[in-house]
Amino acid sequence: MSGAPLSAVWTLTDVHATRRLGASLGRHCPWSTSGARCLFLSGQLGAGKTTLAAALLAALGVSEAVRSPSYALIEIYGLGARLAVHVDLYRLHGVEELEQLGLRDYLQSDTLLLIEWPEHGAGALPNADLWLHLELPGARALPEAGERPDAGEWPGAGESPGEDGPAGGADGRLCRVQARSIAGEAWLGAVRGELPLSDID
Ligand SMILES: Nc1ncnc2c1ncn2[C@@H]1O[C@H](COP(=O)(O)OP(=O)(O)OP(=O)(O)O)[C@@H](O)[C@H]1O
Ligand SMILES: [Mg+2]
Secondary structure, eight states, rough: OOOOEEEEEOOOEEEHHHHHHHHHHHHTTTOOOSSSEEEEOOTTTTTOOOOOOOHHHHTTOOOOOOOOOOOEEEEEETTTTTTEEEOOOOOOOOOHHHHTTGGGOOOOOEEEEEEEEEGGGTSSSSSOOOEEEEEOTTTTTTTTTTHHHHHHHOOTTOOOOOOOGGGGGSSEEEEEEEOOOOOHHHHHHHHHHHHSSSSBB
C-alpha cells in the first residue's frame, strides 16, 4: 500500500442500513488462495457489530441465525469449499486463551475471519484487511490509545460525519472503515462502488 490508507465513513441511518453494508462486504469479499481474509469489527456494546457480521455471513450463504459467539468465543461456518470464522473477544481472558482458540489453524486460503472486539486480542491477532468501527450517536468519537488492536490510526479519523453527527438523532450509527492491506483496498473500493458514501438508508 502506498500513501494514506483508503478509508470510508458511512452514516447508517437504521438497522437495515447496517445490514446492507454487511451484505455488500460479504458480496465483495476478495477470497484468497494464499491465506485468509480478516475483518476487525470494533465499537462499544450494542454498536451493531454482530448485526453487520450476521448480514455479511448471510450474504456468503450462511442460512442459520448468526448470534454473537460471546461464550464459545468462536463459531465456524462452512461455505462449500470456503470457511467463515466468527470470533467475539469481549470475554477473552488474556492472550493464552486466544492461543487456545486456535485461530492460527484458520489462516488458510478461502477463509474469512470476522473478529469482534479485536482490541481485546491486541498484538496477538492476524493483520486485518479491513477495520470497521461502529459508533452510536453521541459516543466518544474515537477510542483511546491503549484500546487499539494495533499501532495504526483509527479508521476515518479526521473525516466528519456532518454537523448533526450520525443520522442526526437517537437512532443510527456511524461506521468508519479503513483498508489495511492491498486486498482490503480492493474490498473497500468495491463496496464504495456499490454503496454511496453518504447515508445508507
Ligand atoms: N444503524 C443502526 N441504527 C440503529 N440501530 C441499529 C443500527 N445497527 C444496528 N442496530 C441495533 O443495535 C442493536 C445492537 O446490535 P448488535 O447486537 O449487533 O451490537 P454489538 O455491537 O454486536 O453489541 P455487543 O458488543 O454487545 O455484542 C440491535 O438492536 C440492532 O438492531
Ligand atoms: Mg456482538
